[in-house]
Amino acid sequence: MNDWGKPTNCDDLFVKSTSADQLRAQRVWRFVAVIWATWLFFGAFLWHRGYDEAAHICVFDSVLILLINFCYRKNNNFRRIMNLNLAASAGGLFSVSISDPAMNGTMLFYPVSIVVASQLLGVRAALYWFSVNVIAFSAFFIWIYGLDQSLQTSRFDELVLMLGVAACIYFCCHQGEEYYRKRTSNLIRLSQDLEIKSQRLQVLATTDALTGLTNRFQFQERLRETIKESADASTQMALFLIDMNGFKEINDTLGHPVGDQALVAIAERLVAKFGDRSEVARLGGDEFCIITTNLNGKNEAEEIAVKVCELLSQRCILEDTTFPLGASVGYCIFPDHAKTDKDLLAYADTAMFHAKEHRLGHSCYEREMTDRLIEYRMVQDKLSHALDLDQFFLVYQPQVDINTGDVNGVEALLRWRSDGEVVPPIRFIHLLERSREILPVSNWITRQACRQLALWVNEGHNVTMSINVSALQFNDPEFYQSILNPILEFAIDPSLLDFEITEGLLIDDVEKAAAKLKQVSDLGCSISIDDFGTGYSSLAYLRQFPIDRLKIDRAFIKDIPNSDDGLIASSIIVLAKSLKMSVLAEGVETKDQLDFLKWHDCDEYQGYYYSRPLPPQEVSSFFKTAASQRREHQSAL
Numbered sequence: 117m118n119d120w121g122k123p124t125n126c127d128d129l130f131v132k133s134t135s136a137d138q139l140r141a142q143r144v145w146r147f148v149a150v151i152w153a154t155w156l157f158f159g160a161f162l163w164h165r166g167y168d169e170a171a172h173i174c175v176f177d178s179v180l181i182l183l184i185n186f187c188y189r190k191n192n193n194f195r196r197i198m199n200l201n202l203a204a205s206a207g208g209l210f211s212v213s214i215s216d217p218a219m220n221g222t223m224l225f226y227p228v229s230i231v232v233a234s235q236l237l238g239v240r241a242a243l244y245w246f247s248v249n250v251i252a253f254s255a256f257f258i259w260i261y262g263l264d265q266s267l268q269t270s271r272f273d274e275l276v277l278m279l280g281v282a283a284c285i286y287f288c289c290h291q292g293e294e295y296y297r298k299r300t301s302n303l304i305r306l307s308q309d310l311e312i313k314s315q316r317l318q319v320l321a322t323t324d325a326l327t328g329l330t331n332r333f334q335f336q337e338r339l340r341e342t343i344k345e346s347a348d349a350s351t352q353m354a355l356f357l358i359d360m361n362g363f364k365e366i367n368d369t370l371g372h373p374v375g376d377q378a379l380v381a382i383a384e385r386l387v388a389k390f391g392d393r394s395e396v397a398r399l400g401g402d403e404f405c406i407i408t409t410n411l412n413g414k415n416e417a418e419e420i421a422v423k424v425c426e427l428l429s430q431r432c433i434l435e436d437t438t439f440p441l442g443a444s445v446g447y448c449i450f451p452d453h454a455k456t457d458k459d460l461l462a463y464a465d466t467a468m469f470h471a472k473e474h475r476l477g478h479s480c481y482e483r484e485m486t487d488r489l490i491e492y493r494m495v496q497d498k499l500s501h502a503l504d505l506d507q508f509f510l511v512y513q514p515q516v517d518i519n520t521g522d523v524n525g526v527e528a529l530l531r532w533r534s535d536g537e538v539v540p541p542i543r544f545i546h547l548l549e550r551s552r553e554i555l556p557v558s559n560w561i562t563r564q565a566c567r568q569l570a571l572w573v574n575e576g577h578n579v580t581m582s583i584n585v586s587a588l589q590f591n592d593p594e595f596y597q598s599i600l601n602p603i604l605e606f607a608i609d610p611s612l613l614d615f616e617i618t619e620g621l622l623i624d625d626v627e628k629a630a631a632k633l634k635q636v637s638d639l640g641c642s643i644s645i646d647d648f649g650t651g652y653s654s655l656a657y658l659r660q661f662p663i664d665r666l667k668i669d670r671a672f673i674k675d676i677p678n679s680d681d682g683l684i685a686s687s688i689i690v691l692a693k694s695l696k697m698s699v700l701a702e703g704v705e706t707k708d709q710l711d712f713l714k715w716h717d718c719d720e721y722q723g724y725y726y727s728r729p730l731p732p733q734e735v736s737s738f739f740k741t742a743a744s745q746r747r748e749h750q751s752a753l
Contacts, residue, residue, distance in 0.1 A: 246283070326376055327383035330397035335405060338395060339457045342407055346450055352411040353450045355460050357468040358386075358424060360402035361442035382441070385427055390420070405464075414449060414480065421445045421478035444472035448481040496547055498534055503557055507533050510564055511729035514738065515582065515700060515722045518714050523739065525580030525614065527722060528565040529729050530557070549586065558589035559598045566602035568732050569612060577739045582614040584646065590621050596635045603639075610640030616667065618646050630660055637662035644700070648688060658695060666692045670703025670723075676712050686716045693717070 163171035324331045346353045367375040386396045394408040428443035446468025454460040463481040466489050471479035502508055512526035532539045548554040562583055569581040603610055644665040668688050676682045692699040701713050704723035
């Protein structure tokens, strides 16, 4: 738009403007343009018809409009008044040339133009125009004809009629605008309400409802913007991903309302500590992130990660509840490690996963992490199909009576054959648990162990079968049925089955655990505590559950007799005897270890000193050889 308040071309007339001054200038210009074009048309038409005098007046009026518009182009309000006065002047010129019959019809344009003025400038401007022209017309008539003659002349009648029509048109425009103003007031209120709701929706769409932090959607937008700004300014930035450790236990033990309060407290801590120069967001659940710009190298990022861990490792106090917190932090630096928002987020997540898996607290991204993660995902993918492809198999480690040397039973142990290689359990059991594939695999183990036990019983071998129970299997509502079904299917004596559980399964829900174990015990199966001493050992818990045997973890056996672990192992034996439970030691590999356990009255042992885990065919041969040796020994006696 130029300094006349006029669009530079016709297309600009339809450009939407948010400036009230610009819109007002456009309306004034359009009004002037309409008046000017109309007078110019009248002049051309009257000249063509031979009314030279009237044509000259119309052309003069059009030129006068342009001159006044130019003189007051920098003041929109004053220019509008001048244009109205111009209209009054035009009316006076009509009066001067009223003797020309052609002007009689031309004067009708005056009341019609009131409609134009009301539409473009508003009813108030039209009222000014109407009032000014009434005065101008009356003054010109009195000046030309005198007061007495003006009141008697027939021209006065035409003037009154024309002004009457103008007055009628003005008041019609006024009432029409009032009507539409009332009609549109509801629309205006509705528009205002929609604008308020739109603002609220914008807040809901970009912030987390619980903590008030930036949510995942807005975080991704801000991450992209921050990367672009850092790239343009050639500065570094860092993305920190935070995952709270053990937060699920807070929800499970204290309830979700307390968990929500804890999340709010965590958010407040992060904002208070890092909100001044960083942006804090919640990605969902117990995951948070921090975007820090203008980073001064890797050392500063390391300092921030340490501060986050320290901040979130403090105990949290909510009302009367106090609980510990912990966090795993992974971070990635732009542009050192990644140059896109997707890579930055993926690499920070990889670093966080590495910190959590290795219990490091915090970890900076390294290329090797991605390689290990790719390998992990490949293994995870293979594991997801291993059961369907019949790649799992069981091996069995003998459990030996420490006094007689007889094999009382075996423990079923899972193995995985992938691509022709037997993968050790330490490489895949935790992956099965993390992916929850352990549940169908555990049920498969129970059934396969029962099937093998039935075969050995049919061959005349009187042995027990120990089966490990995973946490997911134990917490499954169908746990008891998953035991009962194979027992019935293979017609097994339940007393030949021993189910090994860890101490951690007992403390999550004591009443529920006790009820499940009672079902198993009532069925006739025995129950052992596996890896005893490494978990949350409690005499109170042990007395509540129908436990038959304690298994001493190999960690307390491996250094006997060269360390204090012998004291722990002997104490467990004494504890078990006092509770009228039997004891089995795992991981026995030397004669010194066996002699120590025998001296302290341990009941059974298993380990490489006697036998490694064997496939079922070798176990059968082992049973036959052991039985034959036993018969020869009895015959010798």
